Amino acid sequence: MRIAIGQIWQEQNTFSPMTTRLSDFEQNGLYFGEAILKQFSGSNELGGFIRAAEDEDDIKLLPTIRAFAWPKGIVKKKTYEKIKEEFMNHIKKSLPLDGILLSLHGSMVAEGVCDVEGELLETVRKDLSLDIPIAISLDLHANVTEKIVDNTVFIEAYHTCPHVDLFRTGYKTAKVFFSVLKKDIDPAPAYVKMPVITPVRLHNTNQGPLKKIFKLIEKIERKNDVISASFFPVQPWLDVPELGWSVAVYTRSDGAHAREYVEEISHLAWKSKDKFFTEETPPERAIEEARKMKRGLMVISDSDSTTSGAPGDNTCILNELITRKVNYPALLSLVDPEVVEKAIRAGAGNKITCEIGGKLDTMHCYPVKVTAKVKTITDGKFNLDGGHIGKLSIDMGKTVVLEAGSISILVSARSGPVYEQTVYKHAGLDPEQFRVVVVKSPVGFRKAYETVAKKIVLADCPGFSSSNLDLFTYNNIPRPLYPFDKVDNWKKIKTERRSNCPNSTKTGSKST
Numbered sequence: 001m002r003i004a005i006g007q008i009w010q011e012q013n014t015f016s017p018m019t020t021r022l023s024d025f026e027q028n029g030l031y032f033g034e035a036i037l038k039q040f041s042g043s044n045e046l047g048g049f050i051r052a053a054e055d056e057d058d059i060k061l062l063p064t065i066r067a068f069a070w071p072k073g074i075v076k077k078k079t080y081e082k083i084k085e086e087f088m089n090h091i092k093k094s095l096p097l098d099g100i101l102l103s104l105h106g107s108m109v110a111e112g113v114c115d116v117e118g119e120l121l122e123t124v125r126k127d128l129s130l131d132i133p134i135a136i137s138l139d140l141h142a143n144v145t146e147k148i149v150d151n152t153v154f155i156e157a158y159h160t161c162p163h164v165d166l167f168r169t170g171y172k173t174a175k176v177f178f179s180v181l182k183k184d185i186d187p188a189p190a191y192v193k194m195p196v197i198t199p200v201r202l203h204n205t206n207q208g209p210l211k212k213i214f215k216l217i218e219k220i221e222r223k224n225d226v227i228s229a230s231f232f233p234v235q236p237w238l239d240v241p242e243l244g245w246s247v248a249v250y251t252r253s254d255g256a257h258a259r260e261y262v263e264e265i266s267h268l269a270w271k272s273k274d275k276f277f278t279e280e281t282p283p284e285r286a287i288e289e290a291r292k293m294k295r296g297l298m299v300i301s302d303s304d305s306t307t308s309g310a311p312g313d314n315t316c317i318l319n320e321l322i323t324r325k326v327n328y329p330a331l332l333s334l335v336d337p338e339v340v341e342k343a344i345r346a347g348a349g350n351k352i353t354c355e356i357g358g359k360l361d362t363m364h365c366y367p368v369k370v371t372a373k374v375k376t377i378t379d380g381k382f383n384l385d386g387g388h389i390g391k392l393s394i395d396m397g398k399t400v401v402l403e404a405g406s407i408s409i410l411v412s413a414r415s416g417p418v419y420e421q422t423v424y425k426h427a428g429l430d431p432e433q434f435r436v437v438v439v440k441s442p443v444g445f446r447k448a449y450e451t452v453a454k455k456i457v458l459a460d461c462p463g464f465s466s467s468n469l470d471l472f473t474y475n476n477i478p479r480p481l482y483p484f485d486k487v488d489n490w491k492k493i494k495t496e497r498r499s500n501c502p503n504s505t506k507t508g509s510k511s512t
């Protein structure tokens with residue numbers, strides 16, 4: 001059997017001022033055709049597809065495109081069209097096909113297209129008149145839409161956050177899909193959309209409400225008639241018409257059973273929705289608490305999460321550290337290509353005075369003046385060897401380490417995975433030697449830091465991944481939607497759905 005495979009993966013934050021361009025995909029490596037098989041064998045969802053095909057003796061994979069970009073603002077129209085064109089051309093070249101197997105994120109938004117994944121799937125089927133099955137894997141933060149459901153025979157999502165089961169997800173998606181194509185199983189789907197979004201900081205499958213929901217999913221997946229169950233607590237910073245949580249269940253034959261399981265999962269999820277809100281710590285209190293700590297590491301998660309599409313140059317914590325004249329070792333990162341260039345011109349060992357950060361996120365913060373020694377200069381390239389979001393080759397552009405008193409600042413030309421210790425370690429900094437380390441990640445950082453941190457603080461900083469969803473101006477979401485509206489009986493409500501899409505000139509959150 002001939003199966004086309006591919007990956008088009010980016011998490012959008014439609015409020016972010018940073019639009020996504022082709023260079024954002026190129027930064028992480030755009031791969032086409034056979035190169036995909038060589039590059040991704042053994043890792044991530046594509047590796048799972050490849051391994052599952054190796055288990056069979058009659059599957060030929062036809063690789064199309066792998067386009068991965070770091071979470072950011074809306075995709076430029078031209079960029080999306082280019083990726084779509086490449087994908088479609090590779091599909092056409094691969095014909096005849098028995099099926100298409102894709103790894104998608106599920107929250108992509110391009111200018112004028114607020115459901116990129118749904119549109120891509122529909123286009124493949126309609127424009128190419130391809131009446132063949134399609135199966136996909138998704139991030140659990142996917143915003144699952146009607147188009148996505150209508151154009152697929154099977155969807156499998158990550159069951160973990162931090163996301164550490166990418167290979168498993170890919171492998172299972174492929175295994176089930178191959179069984180469908182061989183007519184060994186005929187999945188009976190059930191799906192529900194729920195009028196809820198919540199902040200992401202408690203989207204942690206190892207504790208709290210999400211742990212309970214995934215325990216139930218595990219229990220349901222152990223039943224003989226169940227192929228798969230997925231819960232999607234969705235990326236909330238999306239101003240799109242079908243925004244909301246989703247549940248999807250596939251059983252072996254009986255759709256009524258699938259609907260019962262969807263009912264059971266969505267019932268527990270609905271009951272748990274308030275538990276996804278937690279009190280956060282004012283940054284000034286965190287900074288003072290760290291002063292009182294005699295030893296150990298405090299990890300501060302701010303609201304400028306680069307894994308949630310925020311720009312990565314928010315100065316909220318830096319400003320507090322400087323204002324409060326801390327004398328303990330503190331480590332943080334900022335995106336600022338101007339300062340990187342200035343530091344490189346000055347050279348390692350020399351001092352510079354600069355206004356740093358606050359140039360991309362001009363809504364929630366300001367540049368902060370620092371005088372600092374240029375300690376290290378790197379090319380910003382390194383590899384992530386697993387952990388949250390799997391194995392990745394990272395290129396943050398030219399990167400420098402500045403030392404301003406006891407504060408070390410990793411300044412990069414582009415944003416990167418500031419949930420991993422490797423981001424700092426590649427520049428010779430050991431996060432565990434600091435009193436405070438700032439991570440730009442709401443949950444994913446826990447994989448790298450939970451076992452070494454004495455204290456984890458969720459800081460209440462304004463930013464493009466703030467947990468305070470009231471800060472954002474949503475114009476296109478369905479109503480009613482919890483937490484913005486009171487929803488008494490979610491199954492009986494009549495949802496009013498907008499038909500507009502956000503565009504890159506109208507993004508932003510309410511200024512604070």
Ligand SMILES: [Zn+2]
Nearest residue numbers: 139140141163
């Ligand atoms: Zn996610």
